[in-house]
Amino acid sequence: MTKKTFPLLFALLALVLVTGCVAKSDYLKKVAEADGKAQELKTCNLEKDKLLAQRGELEKLLKTEENAARQKIADLQAENTKLKSSVAFLQKKEEIIQKESDTYKDLVREMKGEIAKGQVTITELKGKLTLDVVDKILFASGEAKVKKEGLEVLKRVVDILKNLKDKSILVEGHTDNVQIRGQLAQVYPTNWELSAARAINVARYLQSQGINPELLKAVACGEYKPVADNSTAEGRQKNRRIAIVLSAKD
DSSP states (O other): OOTTHHHHHHHHHHHHHHHHHHHHHHHHHHHHHHHHHHHHHHHHHHHHHHHHHHHHHHHHHHHHHHHHHHHHHHHHHHHHHHHHHHHHHHHHHHHHHHHHHHHHHHHHHHTHHHHHTTSEEEEEETTEEEEEEEGGGTBOTTOOSBOHHHHHHHHHHHHHHTTOSSEEEEEEEEOOSOOOOTTHHHHOSSHHHHHHHHHHHHHHHHHHTTOOGGGEEEEEEETSSOSSOTTSHHHHHHHSEEEEEEEEOO
16 A cells, blocks of 8 residues: 555545534434424323313313203293293182172172071182072972072072083072971971972072083081071071072082
8 A cells, every 4th residue: 555545545534434423413413303303292192181181071061061051941941831830820710719709799789688688698708609598588488399589589699690600509408407397297207308309499490590400419408507596586597598509610
């Protein structure tokens, strides 16, 4: 090897060393960049998982709130329906009370003459309107057939009652506690039979005048529901009566 080749070899070796150092430096730089990007990606993934978890919690909370809102709406709708039903019931009740009051006023106005004489009493209590008519203006003594004057009184009552379509009309026969004797006992052995016959005859007359028989009932009470003391003549007179009771239809 000549002296001229040494410089050339030396230059080539230096070039190789320099090139190798440059390549290694680029490699390390690339590795560092890759590590940085990997760490950045890991950080991004962690942030993404965190955001996804937060979104899941928010969706869960939103679902809970949505269900609660739906339940609240359903509750409010149910309450609204209940309130509407209550309002309708109260309106209906108010109409019934008003009609009952009007019927009471009509009967009082129509029967004012008999009321003044003590022959008729009209009471209204707990949804029931009762018209008590003493027997002497309806029947002859010991008789169950309604006399002419009694029919005229009942006719005035019918004109009011026949407009009532939603009321039960109960006709009650009442007597005093004096036992039936003599020949009359052969027809009416006790006060039960007499009170029953009188109640039935009044109910039949009401039917004949256009009252719906499905609304009518006839009941015998005999001497067992007095409104006065049977120990006096005045009390016994009050107890001998026909009661027409209006109440809510069954």
